[in-house]
Amino acid sequence: MKRKIYAAYHTHTQGSMTAFDQAFALSRGNMANVDFGHYVAAGNIGGSPMQFLQKYHDRIASFHLKDRTTAEHCALNLPWGTGETPIKEILQLVKKNKWKIPATIELEYDIPEGSDAVKEVRNCLEYCRRALTGKSTTTESRQA
Secondary structure, eight states: OOSOOOEEOOOOOTTOOHHHHHHHHHOTTTTEEHHHHHHTTOOOOTTTTTHHHHHHHGGGGEEOOOEEOOGTTTOOETTTTSOOHHHHHHHHHHHHHHOOOOOOOOOOOOOTTTTTTHHHHHHHHHHHHHHHHHHOOOOOHHHH
């Protein structure tokens, strides 16, 4: 790549490993800005988020984190630790392999009464910290 300019594709529920295979085959400049919450909501097409990370870690420019359920469970956006996105496992795999991939917290679930966006992002960040230190990431510990 002469100028080191990259295009990072971000999919919502239309994303799949096959779609990224095709994009990556076209150019070394094609990267992923994968949203693991959307990936789960789409049904993990082509493999789990963990398989996606293992296969494409060197083609991921950054990734988004949110906790969602699969389509079979209404593809909901939920408070972290209550959905089906393996956030803890994703973060631990990145840490274990020392992959330098930026992550973004996305707050897309309904903010509970009595809270606000800043408090909820802080909860998400604390969830990440606990995931990376091996501490409990259950809903109960999040609310403590």
